Amino acid sequence: LEAPVPWSDLQQIRAQNPLVHNITNYVVMNSTANALLAVGASPVMAHALEEVEEMVGFASALVLNIGTLSPPWVESMVRAAKAARRRQIPIVLDPVGSGATALRTSTVRRLLEEAPPTILRGNASEIRSLVVNEHSTKGVDSAHGVDAALDAAQTLSRRHGCVVTVSGATDLIVGEGRVVKIHNGHPMMTKVTGLGCTASALTGAFAAVNPSPLLAAANAMAVLGIAGELAAERSRGPGTLQLHIIDELYCLREEDVLARLRREQ
Amino acid sequence: LEAPVPWSDLQQIRAQNPLVHNITNYVVMNSTANALLAVGASPVMAHALEEVEEMVGFASALVLNIGTLSPPWVESMVRAAKAARRRQIPIVLDPVGSGATALRTSTVRRLLEEAPPTILRGNASEIRSLVVNEHSTKGVDSAHGVDAALDAAQTLSRRHGCVVTVSGATDLIVGEGRVVKIHNGHPMMTKVTGLGCTASALTGAFAAVNPSPLLAAANAMAVLGIAGELAAERSRGPGTLQLHIIDELYCLREEDVLARLRREQ
């Protein structure tokens, strides 16, 4: 019997401790660093234009997240992404709030053109905003069903040669000519800030050890979803849920992954 | 029997999910986003001059907090506040550390002049610093009794046409010709960083659904205080208290609010 792929990736991350370089938003820096540590990766946060290229030089993956964007950070993201492409390490791009403001949408479009990511991960409205000319994101939450974003994801995947993860109650992972669906997770996770950003950060760690961006992206979503399910059983509300997810990522065992994985492909 | 107003506001927030736009300090971005999610609001953090006006365009309330200020953020706050006034959505201003440095005091005074908030919420020394010519704030903690700040609050309320909340062991909410006192809360809350900032963020959510800024401000303080009391019963220290408050905000029931509300007006 073959071990499920999420488990084998987790073992690789724990064994290799890949360095994941994050240029991410202020809200989630602490929580995504802790999630990366919990799965066995080594997080580093560095955003200065003066040092991002050097830091990418040590990294096994680069995670870009535009959640609290300003123009100097855009330049750093572009420079870091170009350096990551030269080194052929995976890039994960999280277009937080794309569609809400011109700064965000244009930044994501610029990154997609100038230094396309290996994996683009957003919610349905963020992914749609990159295809449709719409300005209707309600903050950083999903305004559309996940299925409605499938077309947009396929368009973006073809156009930019990247895997696209549309996260939601069901996560869609699109690319390499396939669509994988992950049905794991718990509704209370939507009440914890930045778990989408955590999904992107973990996707970076998985992409550092799994040569298939499609499988890395799907496995990251599955592992976070399973950790969320286990954590929700111990949590009265979203405050403790945030911490218990970190604990579960750290404690996750093969039998939990085997028993709970709900993947469709 | 009429339901107490804090409960009715909470129900409205849960039903309407108002988008609360925060330009706030780095220390509390995660914790205030989680508090807003826990009561049912949708938080967004955005500070770039290039996007704050657009983001205000989607928001139901704007929360400004000067806790880790720098000049570019001042310009963004002024621009956002002016946009919020044009849209007639409520503005909450938290003058963290006002009185400690000229940058902070002058920024708050500029905001009060150029784009006065709907509600100003600070501790006693911060509120006093905006009236008296004093430079004696000890960091961001209250250096004076709450009662001593009542005069300052009334002066500021008249001068700028805003409600003023002075938080402390007893919260004073001043405006609309009245003073409301809230006696809820727990002493251990002073050992958790940024619960004052959380009070301001929640005030934004309550002001988004309650047309009376005075009642919105009082209800927000009552709900946070009650959640703090309930959370303190489950917490060994301030570390777990921080998370349990989020849980309690999420789980809060009408009977808890009814049984615990200690309001004087």
Place this chain on the structure above:
Amino acid sequence: LEAPVPWSDLQQIRAQNPLVHNITNYVVMNSTANALLAVGASPVMAHALEEVEEMVGFASALVLNIGTLSPPWVESMVRAAKAARRRQIPIVLDPVGSGATALRTSTVRRLLEEAPPTILRGNASEIRSLVVNEHSTKGVDSAHGVDAALDAAQTLSRRHGCVVTVSGATDLIVGEGRVVKIHNGHPMMTKVTGLGCTASALTGAFAAVNPSPLLAAANAMAVLGIAGELAAERSRGPGTLQLHIIDELYCLREEDVLARLRREQ
């Protein structure tokens, strides 16, 4: 029988509530503020060039941490450190990621030259990077054994007249012609982001009340290590550990410190 020095420092911090001014990284602002509050200190975070001198004027200690550095913050750190030296309050410098990028290494070297700290606290690879011409830091984690850094620490201590703490499974505190070793702590602490930064922040609080920088630095490491040991007994994983450490810092009793202190000098 004499009370152990860490306990007497803790009592002083709880009695005096020293204001600790932090110019630190985005990742740990919340967690280090909470750690400082838990031991009884008053944290303030302020980084704008326009206000750091004024804020230092109120402070009993200054903590500089380069974890998410950019050039404007470097200027603020230099200005704040010079003001702290003029006021003769202790300065703690945390060279996060020194050795990884030229920006970080050169910033630490500049601070060591222009406004040397009272206490320098880093992991073995960070401390070594300031002596050896090496560029091999793996992110912000320690890449070398602690003992291997003893030489570097002694060189830096002599050259800059400061105490040097090299943290790791065993913490080395070097200065005043002595070496103190602290054997407290728990392995799971390496899975919580920013506990090194917390060690630096607490070192600031201890240095504010203890006239010996060597003893202040050693006592801070001992207290954090003991809190970590106690917290680990209550924690399933690093998520809850992060919060329980705050609880333990708040609840710490003399008998815990007496029973658990493992100091060698």
